[in-house]
Amino acid sequence: MAFLTLLLSGPSLMAKSYMSQDEFLLLVIQNNSTQEASAPAFKTKTIWLKKEIQSRIKSILDHKYAKLRIRYKISLDHAEPITVWYLDEIGKERPISFGISVKNNRVQMIRVLEFRESRGYEIHIPAFAKQFEQIGLNNNENLNQNIDGITGATMSVSAMKKMARLALVLHKTVITKQNTKKNK
Amino acid sequence: MKVKNIALAVAGLLSVSSVYATEPTNQELLDMLKKQQAQIEALQKKLNKTANKVKQNDEKIETTVTVIEENISEKVANKTTxxxxxxxxxxxxxxxxxxxxxxxxxxxxxxxxxxxxxxxxxxxxxxxxxxxxxxxxxxxxxxxxxxxxxxxxxxxxxxxxxxxxxxxxxxxxxxxxxxxxxxxxxxxxxxxxxxxxxxxxxxxxxxxxxxxxxxxxxxxxxxxxxxxxxxxxxxxxxxxxxxxxxxxxxxxxxxxxxxxxxxxxxxxxxxxxxxxxxxxxxxxxxxxxxxxxxxxxxxxxxxxxxxxxxxxxxxxxxxxxxxxxxxxxxxxxxxxxxxxxxxxxxxxxxxxxxxxxxxxxxxxxxxxxxxxxxxxxxxxxxxxxxxxxxxxxx
Known part of the structure; x- marks a missing residue:
């Protein structure tokens, strides 16, 4: 009877939304507000994905990022700038949306905002996402720590690792540009 | 910046006038000022028009980029895989x-x-x-x-x-x-x-x-x-x-x-x-x-x-x-x-x-x-x- 009710009620949304972009930003702000440091304020900025950046992206994703630009948030209130990225990548068939904050060239926090694949939802579990905290890049722009995978979710895990790498590379790019501008 | 340039131009015009004109009458000075005021107003109008155009172009670029990005996304997220x-x-x-x-x-x-x-x-x-x-x-x-x-x-x-x-x-x-x-x-x-x-x-x-x-x-x-x-x-x-x-x-x-x-x-x-x-x-x-x-x-x-x-x-x-x-x-x-x-x-x-x-x-x-x-x-x-x-x- 319960199954019949489910069938008659019709299909609902396939995509599972775990968190909005604003909620993720709020989480980042809370995470960076301590007794010593006040809540950081974020500005929205844009990075245009020119040929050189797309070529670096391609070396990470095996394809270009399907946008002409990426809007990101940046806060310069603390000694170390914080950037927040909202990035999408296909796991097996459908795009997965991630929110990633980066500070001091390390991932501060990564969350699955929206999951649209039919397998591999486990990547959104906080215990899995926690593995990415404080992870950085090695000289080959690979993650410098191991991530324990999930059987049957290889491609979703791979998408999450790639997005963490991309956020770290983009963070480094915009901060380098920011510092060059400051020194001029 | 443009307003500053206009002001300098006006000042320049005034100084040039003072060199070449011999003892202009008050009426002549008044006419000149009126003429210059009209020029300033015309330039200001042009400036506003340019600013509006820049704003419109920004909006057009934003719309174009959004449409291009949507098209790219649709191609990437094809319904048939x-x-x-x-x-x-x-x-x-x-x-x-x-x-x-x-x-x-x-x-x-x-x-x-x-x-x-x-x-x-x-x-x-x-x-x-x-x-x-x-x-x-x-x-x-x-x-x-x-x-x-x-x-x-x-x-x-x-x-x-x-x-x-x-x-x-x-x-x-x-x-x-x-x-x-x-x-x-x-x-x-x-x-x-x-x-x-x-x-x-x-x-x-x-x-x-x-x-x-x-x-x-x-x-x-x-x-x-x-x-x-x-x-x-x-x-x-x-x-x-x-x-x-x-x-x-x-x-x-x-x-x-x-x-x-x-x-x-x-x-x-x-x-x-x-x-x-x-x-x-x-x-x-x-x-x-x-x-x-x-x-x-x-x-x-x-x-x-x-x-x-x-x-x-x-x-x-x-x-x-x-x-x-x-x-x-x-x-x-x-x-x-x-x-x-x-x-x-x-x-x-x-x-x-x-x-x-x-x-x-x-x-x-x-x-x-x-x-x-x-x-x-x-x-x-x-x-x-x-x-x-x-x-x-x-």
Missing amino acids: VGGYGELHYNNIEDDKNIDFHRFVMFFGHEFTDSIRFFSELEVEHAFSGDGKPGEVELEQAYIEMDLTENTSLKTGVFLVPVGITNETHEPPTFYGVERNPVEKNIIPATWWEAGAGFNTRFSDGLSADFAIHSGLKVLTEGGKSFLIRDGRQKVAKANADSLAYTARIKYTAIPGLELTASYQLQNDVTQGESGADANLFTAHAIYNSGNFGVRALYATWDIDSAAAKAIGRDVQEGFYLEPSYKINQNFGLFARYNAWDNNAGDSVDTEKKQTNVGLNYWPHENIVFKFDFENRSGAQDGNGFNLGVGYQF
Whole structure:
């Protein structure tokens, strides 16, 4: 009877939304507000994905990022700038949306905002996402720590690792540009 | 800045006027000022117009970029998807040498709406099919999946039975060893697909369950292969559906790197009316990956309630394997696998077969793998040798 009710009620949304972009930003702000440091304020900025950046992206994703630009948030209130990225990548068939904050060239926090694949939802579990905290890049722009995978979710895990790498590379790019501008 | 320039120009005009004009009258000065004021107003108007144009151009650029990005996204997230995998094997066991394009598989999927999709898997096994040829063309999956709620979906059609490790996840880069393990092949029996309907539901993060009603096995009741589970697969090809099967699975994946799963299947008659034989399958497995280490362990057992099966020891068919592995880096991994299984476990004779494989995988890309392993067969079979393979997925 319960199954019949489910069938008659019709299909609902396939995509599972775990968190909005604003909620993720709020989480980042809370995470960076301590007794010593006040809540950081974020500005929205844009990075245009020119040929050189797309070529670096391609070396990470095996394809270009399907946008002409990426809007990101940046806060310069603390000694170390914080950037927040909202990035999408296909796991097996459908795009997965991630929110990633980066500070001091390390991932501060990564969350699955929206999951649209039919397998591999486990990547959104906080215990899995926690593995990415404080992870950085090695000289080959690979993650410098191991991530324990999930059987049957290889491609979703791979998408999450790639997005963490991309956020770290983009963070480094915009901060380098920011510092060059400051020194001029 | 432009206003400043205009002011300078006005100041310049005034100073020039003072050099060349000889004693202008008050009226002349007033006229000049009026003229200059008109010029300033005209320039200001032009400036405002330019600022408006810049704003409009910004809006146009924003709209164009948004439309281009939407088009790119639509192309990337195509509603119809194509994928696949394949594997070429070379086996050399006791000088019996074979080379075989074991599997060439294509996936086709289509998303009708956000919550209704189609998925299919078409396979060519052993490269060449036809009368007297070694290969087969098989439709292993073709189902419609509907999301009923955020946590529950329904599959209807031909789908892989939710049992074991490799039955549902068997793309070559995802497992060690050239050939799939013999326990899941001979006991479960992977790859195993049936037609019917199956629900998947998530109770909480990392705890999910499946329940499926589907077509069942039809084992042989005579000859040397009678009651062998693997030979009972009807492959949904004009299959006898007198007796359906019911499969339930529970899966726990809440801890990173850990998977604990158990499945149970009941079939009222695995002979589909030939002689009557209730059968139950129970299988459980654990997978744990931590850092570079990994381990997989699986146990499966069939209990067939039939006097004819009992008479030849096939009322119990069971097996297990244990596979530790170590990933040296993201490109290389080593493994060892010990398999033991017995399709005649119900008799008093020692008919257990054993197989040990030790080898390595090399992934030049995360979706491509080269494999090598040594194989040692013992127990109710023997033979030594090695296997080589290359596989891919996309």
